[in-house]
Amino acid sequence: MGDVTPRFGNMKALLGLVAGAGASYGIYKLISFKRNKKNATGENLGVKGSQQSEVKIQPGSLLARVSGLDVICPRPADTASGDIIHQSPDNLEPQHLKMLLSCLQTSNNPSDRCRILLTLGNSAAFTVNQNLIREFEGIHIIAGFLSDPAPEVRVQTLNALNNLCMNIQNQEQIKVYVPQVLELIEMSPVNSDLQLGALRLLTNLSVTDKHQHLLKESVTLLLSLLVVSNEALQVQTLKVLVNLSSNPDMMDDIVQAQGLSKHRAA
Incomplete structure (x- = not known):
């Protein structure tokens, strides 16, 4: 009970600051205007890549079973002696995860990368x-796709890292x-899945004061996001700010x- 009162006080103070957040709008729009052009180029690349032909596989593969999507993941010839066992996400064998990470690194199709990342995120x-x-050094492999040209791949990368972030050692x-995650927020269109x-991810990472x-x-x-974003994004932004406000520092x-925002706006 003793922890509730200070947190409630911090929440009230935060909401008071939010009331004057409009001064940040101009700064945020300036950032978005300059960088959205760059992001638009990346999205065009992603659309072009996603138009490549896809190879269908038989239903029931490991990736299809775990993620609920039919995907193709080429396997080395030397693994032909043993098919991938169909497993649920909570019962994957270590070799399955290794294979998924290997497939992620070698895939040239944005759609396949999305589905592999979705599978890894579910697991x-x-x-x-x-x-x-x-x-298996999978965190660094997955995080490498934060800069993927296809926005849908970056979204699935963030989702996978979000689940991995529930582990203190992974944090x-x-x-x-x-x-890089903050840069994605700045460069992405307002109210996009990338921002969300x-x-x-930042919400989970800021739950404790260790990384705030x-x-x-x-x-x-x-x-600024509280001013320019929709309700879903505002709620998620507030979760991050509430986590930060629980830390007196x-x-x-x-x-x-x-x-500073008010001074610049003036």
Whole structure:
């Protein structure tokens, strides 16, 4: 009960700051205007890539069983002696995860990459798989697709990292990608799935105060999103800000960011 009162007070203070967040609008729009052109180019590349022909596989493959989508994942000839066992996400064998990560690295089709990432994300809902993916260097492999030309691949990458982020040990590796995740928020169209996926990841990463300092420079951006975004994005943004406001050391950064925004707007 003793923890509830200070958190409620922090929430009230945060909501008071949100009321004046309109001053951040011009800053955010300026960032978006300059960078959306660059993002649009990346999206065009993704659309072009997704138009490539896809190879269909028989129903019931590992990826189709886990993700619910039919996908193709070429396998080396030397694995022909053993087919992939059909498993549910909570019962995948280590070799299955290794194969998925290998397929992800070698796939040239954005649609296939999306489905593999979806499968890995589903499997990462379970602690045993979270640990295995980390041990197989899978976090860095997956995070490498944060810069994929196809926006739908970047969305699935964020979703997979979001599930992996539920593991404290995994957070130590994921935290290094925070600047890249924040850049995705800045560069992506407002109210896009990319922004929502990035905010969900930041929400999980900021639940404890261990990594909250990584978001100090992003408070102005978060306040701006409350002005220009839709309800779904506003709710997710508030979750991040509430996490930050629970840390007394972060409240000063929130206040200063708000004051700086008003000064620049004037």
